[in-house]
Amino acid sequence: MKDILASRNVEVLRQLAWARVLLGFDFDGTLAPIVAYRDDAGMRARTLRLFGRVCALYPCAVISGRGKHDVARRLGVAPVKYVVGNHGLEPSVGIEAFEAVIGAARPRLEAALGGVSGVEIEDKRYSLAIHFRRARSKRAARDAIHDAVRALPVAVRTVAGKMVVNVVPGRAPNKGDALLRLREKEAADTALYVGDDVTDEDVFALDQPGRLLTIRVGASTTSAASYFLRRQSEIDALLATLAKLREAGAEA
Numbered sequence: 355m356k357d358i359l360a361s362r363n364v365e366v367l368r369q370l371a372w373a374r375v376l377l378g379f380d381f382d383g384t385l386a387p388i389v390a391y392r393d394d395a396g397m398r399a400r401t402l403r404l405f406g407r408v409c410a411l412y413p414c415a416v417i418s419g420r421g422k423h424d425v426a427r428r429l430g431v432a433p434v435k436y437v438v439g440n441h442g443l444e445p446s447v448g449i450e451a452f453e454a455v456i457g458a459a460r461p462r463l464e465a466a467l468g469g470v471s472g473v474e475i476e477d478k479r480y481s482l483a484i485h486f487r488r489a490r491s492k493r494a495a496r497d498a499i500h501d502a503v504r505a506l507p508v509a510v511r512t513v514a515g516k517m518v519v520n521v522v523p524g525r526a527p528n529k530g531d532a533l534l535r536l537r538e539k540e541a542a543d544t545a546l547y548v549g550d551d552v553t554d555e556d557v558f559a560l561d562q563p564g565r566l567l568t569i570r571v572g573a574s575t576t577s578a579a580s581y582f583l584r585r586q587s588e589i590d591a592l593l594a595t596l597a598k599l600r601e602a603g604a605e606a
Contacts, residue, residue: 358581371599376542381418383550404593406432411600442532455523466502487517530556
């Protein structure tokens with residue numbers, strides 16, 4: 355992985371800024387810092403201003419694990435062209451079937467995990483997020499969650515997150531599928547995607563040389579992303595750079 359903000363990599367961003375490109379961003383941990391209580395999440399004022407500027411210059415997508423309406427209300431007045439929720443599946447074809455899977459899974463998981471202290475199930479209609487940040491024994495809570503999921507009579511997949519296990523219908527599209535669909539819809543030649551979590555690896559792992567630039571918040575030896583930001587606060591510098599390069603290209 356290489357530091358995308360290093361001076362030697364500015365040319366990569368410059369070429370991208372002059373291309374027909376779609377920009378994609380995760381929300382929590384990427385556009386917004388991670389917070390102790392998920393309902394408190396939001397962009398800093400400067401990030402929000404910069405993001406609005408970028409959205410006015412490029413077609414942009416926010417692809418979040420949150421429900422679509424939940425994340426949309428956190429984007430302020432930024433003119434975001436596409437908002438996708440539930441790890442890439444909202445909206446999507448056949449979404450009613452995904453809702454039915456989650457509807458069948460939730461009561462069984464509630465029954466199985468009701469006695470596990472510190473575990474909380476968040477229902478996002480088309481997926482579930484099982485939080486265990488408040489559990490005294492994180493390992494025991496995580497093991498109990500996986501045991502309960504394995505016992506489900508419906509097909510689901512799990513995606514690990516930061517003190518959370520996401521439960522998604524087995525055949526639902528992921529963030530990578532969503533980004534490729536939007537890139538095609540936009541008729542873009544290439545795309546950029548910035549994320550920070552395990553769910554973003556579905557984008558990072560796409561083998562698309564020349565057609566996808568991937569950036570992870572936080573360097574990692576196990577991530578498939580090509581570039582990194584050192585910390586979440588550097589999203590402001592990335593947004594400012596993207597805006598300046600696009601504006602410079604328009605003036606050239």
